[in-house]
Amino acid sequence: MTKNESTYATADRRTLGSTGPTVFPLGLGCMGMSALYGEADRAESIATIHAYLDAAPDGTHTLLDTGDFYGMGHNELLIAEALRTAPAEARERALTSVKFGALRTVEGGFTGYDGRPEAVKNFLAYSLQRLGRDHIDIYRIARVDPDVPIEETVGAIAEAVEAGHVRHIGLSEVGADTLRRAAAVAPISDLQIEYSLISRGIEAEILPTARELGIGITAYGVLSRGLISGHFTRDRALAPGDFRGMSPRFQGDNLDRNLDLVEALRKVAEGRGVSVAQTAIAWVLAQGPRHGVDIVPLVGARRRDRLAEALGAMDVSLDAADLAAVEEAVPAGAASGERYPAAQMAHLDSEH
Numbered sequence: 001m002t003k004n005e006s007t008y009a010t011a012d013r014r015t016l017g018s019t020g021p022t023v024f025p026l027g028l029g030c031m032g033m034s035a036l037y038g039e040a041d042r043a044e045s046i047a048t049i050h051a052y053l054d055a056a057p058d059g060t061h062t063l064l065d066t067g068d069f070y071g072m073g074h075n076e077l078l079i080a081e082a083l084r085t086a087p088a089e090a091r092e093r094a095l096t097s098v099k100f101g102a103l104r105t106v107e108g109g110f111t112g113y114d115g116r117p118e119a120v121k122n123f124l125a126y127s128l129q130r131l132g133r134d135h136i137d138i139y140r141i142a143r144v145d146p147d148v149p150i151e152e153t154v155g156a157i158a159e160a161v162e163a164g165h166v167r168h169i170g171l172s173e174v175g176a177d178t179l180r181r182a183a184a185v186a187p188i189s190d191l192q193i194e195y196s197l198i199s200r201g202i203e204a205e206i207l208p209t210a211r212e213l214g215i216g217i218t219a220y221g222v223l224s225r226g227l228i229s230g231h232f233t234r235d236r237a238l239a240p241g242d243f244r245g246m247s248p249r250f251q252g253d254n255l256d257r258n259l260d261l262v263e264a265l266r267k268v269a270e271g272r273g274v275s276v277a278q279t280a281i282a283w284v285l286a287q288g289p290r291h292g293v294d295i296v297p298l299v300g301a302r303r304r305d306r307l308a309e310a311l312g313a314m315d316v317s318l319d320a321a322d323l324a325a326v327e328e329a330v331p332a333g334a335a336s337g338e339r340y341p342a343a344q345m346a347h348l349d350s351e352h
């Protein structure tokens with residue numbers, strides 16, 4: 001494992017699939033700035049988005065990932081403010097990736113997904129208004145609506161592409177069959193799906209199918225929501241509503257076993273002078289060339305110091321011996337606990 005002397009200003013760019021945009025190798029996932037990981041500091045969130053936009057070399061598209069249901073509109077409004085207050089050049093090359101479809105209650109509960117074509121148009125109209133833009137760069141339903149064939153949902157987004165309101169069509173947490181059905185309707189730029197050292201389920205069938213269909217991957221949870229960042233501790237107090245308070249991997253014995261894996265990974269990382277988080281992100285970055293698929297990790301940094309650490313992963317090259325050492329510390333399938341609570345696992349087309 002070498003820490004390159006060069007800065008990531010010279011890093012390559014990645015094209016999402018055969019039809020998607022060419023972007024900076026790391027995307028910024030903005031979810032935690034509005035929801036699910038406890039309270040976030042608004043000024044620091046905006047400063048973090050600005051720092052991310054600034055990190056990419058001039059002329060390189062950056063990728064901001066959000067969902068209209070993250071804080072029920074809060075996250076899109078936050079991104080809109082960050083873009084409004086960014087230098088014009090940075091604003092113009094920032095791409096937005098937006099998920100829609102989740103149905104919510106006043107109390108914040110999730111009650112299902114709506115992928116009907118008329119719902120797609122409704123969600124889109126509200127998102128464009130909140131973002132203050134005339135188009136969304138990548139638009140995708142967060143989870144497949146079991147009552148609406150994916151062809152109809154994707155067909156509605158394809159109409160929005162025709163109308164100029166959307167540039168590219170994405171998917172989220174779908175399996176190989178749904179990927180094929182969707183790709184038969186319209187070009188798909190990328191599948192957004194969880195992928196990390198401790199969530200490697202996509203390697204068996206989904207990654208080969210994405211490769212075959214020319215679809216890229218925007219990988220989320222590359223730090224397993226902080227679990228494998230090297231900063232998470234057993235005694236960390238979680239705010240009410242924090243996803244990690246309900247996630248099986250963060251409970252009891254599962255948490256102990258998963259943090260033992262992190263300690264094994266820490267030994268490998270420290271031996272090479274890089275951090276645990278950087279090693280975990282660099283591992284995902286290394287999987288694109290390995291599997292012949294364009295993979296762009298979305299890092300969920302909510303603060304500038306975390307972002308700086310994550311960006312540093314682009315300067316870490318893992319050779320074959322490093323990859324072997326990392327995978328010996330955290331073997332495939334070693335995670336304890338599912339990646340979502342049972343009720344949410346049921347919504348994952350990718351797990352069926």
Ligand SMILES: NC(=O)c1ccc[n+]([C@@H]2O[C@H](COP(=O)([O-])OP(=O)(O)OC[C@H]3O[C@@H](n4cnc5c(N)ncnc54)[C@H](OP(=O)(O)O)[C@@H]3O)[C@@H](O)[C@H]2O)c1
Pocket residue numbers: 028029030031032037065066067099142172173192193219220221222223224225226227229231277298299300301302303305306307309310
């Ligand atoms: N399509 C889907 O179903 C789906 C699902 C979930 C997320 N996403 C998208 O993917 C994005 C990333 O997901 P995620 O937030 O779960 O990913 P993540 O990067 O695995 O986890 C982010 C958490 O890791 C902690 N962390 C520690 N060190 C870090 C570092 N150096 N850099 C970044 N984070 C660090 C942060 O906690 P502290 O702030 O406490 O340090 C942060 O809350 C989301 O923002 C969202 O846009 C998509």
